[in-house]
């Protein structure tokens with residue numbers, strides 16, 4: 001990843017028995033991203049399922065996650 005904010009934040013939260021929810025991405029550019037929780041607005045047959053969101057920039061330090069190729 002472009003920064004180590006997730007690791008450093010988890011180290012600070014550990015004393016409070018807490019950690020960030022994150023997700024691993026294996027496709028390029030892969031890495032660990034903090035999870036932005038989403039929920040399905042309407043449920044029922046034929047309704048689209050909620051999609052996942054990945055941040056393009058670190059929400060803690062602002063560094064761009066995805067490297068330009």
Ligand SMILES: [Zn+2]
Pocket residue numbers: 003004005006058059060061062063
């Ligand atoms: Zn960061």
